[in-house]
Amino acid sequence: MSHTPSTATPETPEPEPGRHGPESAQEAAEAAEAPNGTPRTGLRGLLRRAVADTRPLALPAFRRTFLGQGAALVGVMLTSVAVPVQLYALTGSSLIVGLGGLVGLLPIVVFGLYGGAVADAVDRRRLYLGSCLLTWAVTLALLLQSVLEVRSPALILALVAVQSGGFAVSSSVRGAIVPLLVPAEQIPGANALLYTAGDLGQVLGPLLAGLLLSLPGGFSLAYGADALLFTAALYAALRLPPLPPAQGATGRPGLRSVLDGLRFLGGSPVLVMSFAVDIAAMVLAMPQALFPQAAAERFHGGVGPLYAAIAAGSLAAGLFSGWIGRVRRQGVALTLAVVVWAAAVAAAGFARSLWAAVALLVLAGAADLVSAVYRQTILQTYAPDRLRGRLQGVFTVVVSGGPRLGDLRAGTTAAVASLTVAWSGAALVCVVLVLGAALLVRPFWEYDARAAKPAPGAGA
Template identity: 75%
Template sequence: MADTRPLSVPAFRRTFVGQSVSVIGLMASSVAVPVELYALTHSSAVVGVSGLAALLPTVVFGLYGGAVADAVDRRKLYLGSCGLTWIVSLALMLQSLLHVRSPALILVLVAVQSGGFAVSSSVRGAIVPRLVPADQISAANGLLYSVGNLGQVLGPLLAGVLLALPGGFALVYGADAVLFTVALYAAFRLPRLPSPSGGSVGFPGLRSVADGLLFITRHPVLIMSFLVDVAAMVLAAPEALFPQAAAERFHGGVGPLYSAIAAGALVAGLFSGWIGRVRRQGVALTAAVIVWATAIAAAGLTRTLWAAIALLALAGAADLVSAVYRQTILQSYVPDHLRGRLQGVHTVVVAGGPRLGDLRAGMMAAVVPLTLAWSASAFVCAALVLAASLAVRPFWRYRAETAG
């Protein structure tokens, strides 16, 4: 079963609760945005472009926000970035209430929200190792990923219910804003988290960001942990195709499609206590990504909604395992004074990879059949990840106790 020891730490427990509640609204909005864009334009390509609109702020603010997190009080930065995300949720609700019907405005708001989310994710990843004992980092990550996946199950289902009501888009965005106030409260209650340098390094510039990137290049294990995630998201992420698949192939079911991956991850998270005992984490991460990609590819080949949902759930279970290993490897390898910057890179990969995946899938669906856009590159992902992992021997041989 899941290791719940980190919940005995009050600050982590509040962060956990805030994440538990707020992610439901966030994921509901993440369904409403592509559905609203598709309703306005009837184009999967435009849905894919929403990924591109979010990519640049994710990269810029993920990298630079991580550098700032190493130079300032992390609590204040986390609170400010969460506040920005909350304001954008209100703006999305307002544009829907006013019937603006502007895809361009929605894309701009998505871009701003992505910038705030990139900063808050970078800071949160750097905060967690300072809230719990070192031997509980894997457990803390498992709990956060599990509750995130619970939100990814409940959020799309909530969106499916609210979108069926009059004014559904505004209801979803409003629910997101209300639920996110719990995360704001948790951020407000965090203890002071001054920079590891004590403020002696001054406000960061581009050199500070470059130092974090250089640290990665010196460690093949870190490089591969990022690259396998990029491959998994860019080549196999299918979410941008769900509105089209629900409309053309399954004749409904967009909510269950969006929930399926997270549902599988949630079940895996409930039984995640074994993850921290695995030492060959490079091998385990590789295997998890291969299972993810293969299950995604198989889901794209089926014509039955519930078969697709079952395969997506299997992919989600594998994704939970790979996500915990990626985050734990990163947090174990990196010293605290660089942790914000490396978490910034992690945020760029985790948040930016799916955006590129959305763009890839949407553009492919505009020129090739849905099945090919969904499945072909996922099979390629599985083959590439296996080949690359075998080629990079330090990653393949990596054991948890050799970190650092």
């Protein structure tokens, strides 16, 4: 696949994605070889090979996308905390707070799928910029309603629904853009960097939200900070090169084009399994909805560390993700990562010490980062470019909807059974199901990232 270089000024030409810029951590790792070509076995050489692959950051278009997305995600977390707190402050009802998550689910499903179809038929840069502008406009509307003290839960819920639609489209497009900005061998490293930025946002955003919401006019401060931080993502989108649809792409996005993408997915066992293991991991082994009960009944406090543990583990794994791109058997690696995730979650559910549970959840978070990178990488490299937006839309729906279904499963199970059964029982079922299914689906288990090609009929 040819890559279009990003817009650049004459004084600062941007390197083509296939060319390397300044020395990176990954290049340093390669330089850590002995004269005979064998890798150094010393601690320094091992560390250089383990740290995150930073070669994609040498490409200006990806670097801007990475920095813009990292800043925007901190802001997104500010709003994701401020909205439920404001809804509860206005209504005193946890039911209304719960509706905030529910009203965002349907737009994610609809616009995730349709936005992916549109991304395959139009210039992806324009669609990404437009969806980012919509998301930014909603944040400004949330800021305005707070400054004017409108005090309308219905307005806030409506804005959340619109913002979820914009988020679904931008996520679908962004996933389809990354393979156009970096060479194929750097896609795992690029995804690891983006996921690490997301994990950092999940850690910093709530902390900053707690600080701002404790101040006078805290809601306005939180929404205003989100709007300010999001300008970095807008700038990155504006500076992207033109990204026209691939040759052979449909020119009429709609239900038929969505169904074309789903048909391709249905005929690709590698992609089906990559989605299936993610659904199993989130629905059967996501314990987050049980953290308040566990903190109250078992650990007598510590809800904060429980919520922070998974993101902290993912962040740590992202910083030492240099090895991920060197794994060829990505189906096996994805399966084992999900198994470690579910097993660690199950073990944490049996723990009677808060810090033992936190340590196990940190391990689970590290495995989750690895599985997320491989899921995204398999999709981006296996799917043809003309269908990548649609399949990325399905990915967005799965990733966004899975944890919500997991919360529903966990809460329902805890209401009729013990905390341990709700937490650990389903996670152990996940281990058995994922491992058994992966072994049965041989194309997925034997998937080799360097040798495998898209399914027949995929097109170029």
